[in-house]
Amino acid sequence: xxxxxxxxxxxxxxxxxxxxxxxxxxxxxxxxxxxxxxxxxxxxxxxxxxxxxxxxxxxxxxxxxxxxxxxxxxxxxxxxxxxxxxxxxxxxxxxxxxxxxxxxxxxxxxxxxxxxxxxxxxxxxxxxxxxxxxxxxxxxxxxxxxxxxxxxxxxxxxxxxxxxxxxxxxxxxxxxxxxxxxxxxxxxxxxxxxxxxxxxxxxxxxxxxxxxxxxxxxxxxxxxxxxxxxxxxxxxxxxxxxxxxxxxxxxxxxxxxxxxxxx
Amino acid sequence: xxxxxxxxxxxxxxxxxxxxxxxxxxxxxxxxxxxxxxxxxxxxxxxxxxxxxxxxxxxxxxxxxxxxxxxxxxxxxxxxxxxxxxxxxxxxxxxxxxxxxxxxxxxxxxxxxxxxxxxxxxxxxxxxxxxxxxxxxxxxxxxxxxxxxxxxxxxxxxxxxxxxxxxxxxxxxxxxxxxxxxxxxxxxxxxxxxxxxxxxxxxxxxxxxxxxxxxxxxxxxxxxxxxxxxxxxxxxxxxxxxxxxxxxxxxxxxx
Numbered sequence: 001x002x003x004x005x006x007x008x009x010x011x012x013x014x015x016x017x018x019x020x021x022x023x024x025x026x027x028x029x030x031x032x033x034x035x036x037x038x039x040x041x042x043x044x045x046x047x048x049x050x051x052x053x054x055x056x057x058x059x060x061x062x063x064x065x066x067x068x069x070x071x072x073x074x075x076x077x078x079x080x081x082x083x084x085x086x087x088x089x090x091x092x093x094x095x096x097x098x099x100x101x102x103x104x105x106x107x108x109x110x111x112x113x114x115x116x117x118x119x120x121x122x123x124x125x126x127x128x129x130x131x132x133x134x135x136x137x138x139x140x141x142x143x144x145x146x147x148x149x150x151x152x153x154x155x156x157x158x159x160x161x162x163x164x165x166x167x168x169x170x171x172x173x174x175x176x177x178x179x180x181x182x183x184x185x186x187x188x189x190x191x192x193x194x195x196x197x198x199x200x201x202x203x204x205x206x207x208x209x210x211x212x213x214x215x216x217x218x219x220x221x222x223x224x225x226x227x228x229x230x231x232x233x234x235x236x237x238x239x240x241x242x243x244x245x246x247x248x249x250x251x252x253x254x255x256x257x258x259x260x261x262x263x
Numbered sequence: 264x265x266x267x268x269x270x271x272x273x274x275x276x277x278x279x280x281x282x283x284x285x286x287x288x289x290x291x292x293x294x295x296x297x298x299x300x301x302x303x304x305x306x307x308x309x310x311x312x313x314x315x316x317x318x319x320x321x322x323x324x325x326x327x328x329x330x331x332x333x334x335x336x337x338x339x340x341x342x343x344x345x346x347x348x349x350x351x352x353x354x355x356x357x358x359x360x361x362x363x364x365x366x367x368x369x370x371x372x373x374x375x376x377x378x379x380x381x382x383x384x385x386x387x388x389x390x391x392x393x394x395x396x397x398x399x400x401x402x403x404x405x406x407x408x409x410x411x412x413x414x415x416x417x418x419x420x421x422x423x424x425x426x427x428x429x430x431x432x433x434x435x436x437x438x439x440x441x442x443x444x445x446x447x448x449x450x451x452x453x454x455x456x457x458x459x460x461x462x463x464x465x466x467x468x469x470x471x472x473x474x475x476x477x478x479x480x481x482x483x484x485x486x487x488x489x490x491x492x493x494x495x496x497x498x499x500x501x502x503x504x505x506x507x508x509x510x511x512x513x514x515x516x517x518x
Contacts, residue, residue, distance in 0.1 A: 139371065
């Protein structure tokens with residue numbers, strides 16, 4: 001056994017990751033070129049928004065509800081037992097964590113898992129069954145016809161889903177907090193005094209960026225699919241893995257920028 | 264246009280995928296209004312020739328001219344204009360899974376030609392009849408069709424906008440003999456009635472003899488013979504002879 005095999009594997013993955021990211025930037029530019037070029041096909045965009053946004057709502061809010069509940073439970077417990085008697089701040093802790101961080105990030109991950117993978121599989125299947133070639137021969141550009149509607153749907157729907165997730169997550173926190181720690185009035189008061197509009201806007205801005213990332217990753221993986229069914233499987237997995245990584249990496253930098261701007 | 268001038272011309276086309284040389288210095292001319300059949304074993308580059316003509320791949324070197332235009336040099340807009348005169352029939356039909364039969368066949372009519380849905384439905388029904396399908400399947404999705412039906416819907420989609428050139432990739436493979444012959448008749452009909460130029464890639468010799476004005480045999484990325492069906496049938500070239508008689512004995516290795 002080569003003792004450096006592991007290092008080699010890591011290095012190869014890093015190189016592949018960087019190369020893929022470059023390809024995604026390229027595709028993102030390409031999408032941008034086509035976004036506003038006429039004719040804008042409203043029906044296609046609406047279709048994707050329904051699939052990506054509306055149909056994902058149940059899973060997104062369920063995730064948010066339990067996240068809010070567990071946050072209240074965990075922070076309530078910590079504030080009460082470790083710092084003693086400061087449980088009146090649960091509202092602030094839950095609402096700020098949900099709105100600034102967990103709402104956008106967890107919603108993005110749920111959507112990357114649910115819809116990013118589906119888009120990669122769909123476009124990947126179209127690629128290996130020559131449907132992408134067929135689009136070209138029918139004078140329809142695949143970026144315009146497939147990537148643009150999905151890109152618009154992801155970037156518009158993710159902030160919207162996040163907004164719902166914020167509300168439901170906060171409600172979940174309220175629920176557990178009143179049940180176990182403080183009164184509802186204290187929870188609401190604590191939220192009101194600590195949270196500003198900027199917190200919500202910043203979170204939604206993150207969601208917008210995450211939506212764009214998921215869309216570009218999924219489309220890129222789909223278009224780059226080769227090798228039949230096995231390749232479609234790989235594209236699907238890769239789209240989820242890359243989305244997760246890029247969401248978390250960009251989240252750090254977005255947070256750094258937002259806090260530097262005092263948002 | 265001079266009826267004998269080539270409408271499609273490949274000149275010294277080379278193409279490799281990785282280290283595998285698929286096409287080596289291919290020269291080929293297709294005259295306006297003729298049906299040229301390209302024969303050869305699986306994986307020798309037949310489909311790649313077709314994909315060059317459709318502008319789906321660019322040659323590594325050499326030129327591909329269609330209707331007087333260098334395909335590899337065309338802008339996307341120019342290529343799309345050219346493709347409006349072209350229909351491509353894919354080997355496995357390549358129907359859009361998410362669309363109905365109607366939406367597949369009318370894809371270009373609705374998008375490029377801005378035809379109304381009712382008018383497009385008329386055209387779709389007419390094309391379905393041409394390929395021998397009943398018009399009650401317009402609202403089905405491709406997944407609900409049999410392989411042979413899918414193939415014919417793919418053919419209907421290719422001819423929907425009345426192209427001048429039709430490229431067929433294995434139009435009869437996977438079809439029963441009766442349907443195959445109906446497709447052969449359709450190819451002949453398109454040529455006679457509409458003066459369509461056709462390029463057919465196949466290894467079905469029955470079909471090749473029936474529809475071809477000329478047959479070109481490709482082996483190992485090169486065109487090793489071209490001629491009328493009679494000339495090909497009587498060819499003394501050991502490779503061509505082995506292929507057209509479908510024999511395991513000859514210079515071509517089975518592997």
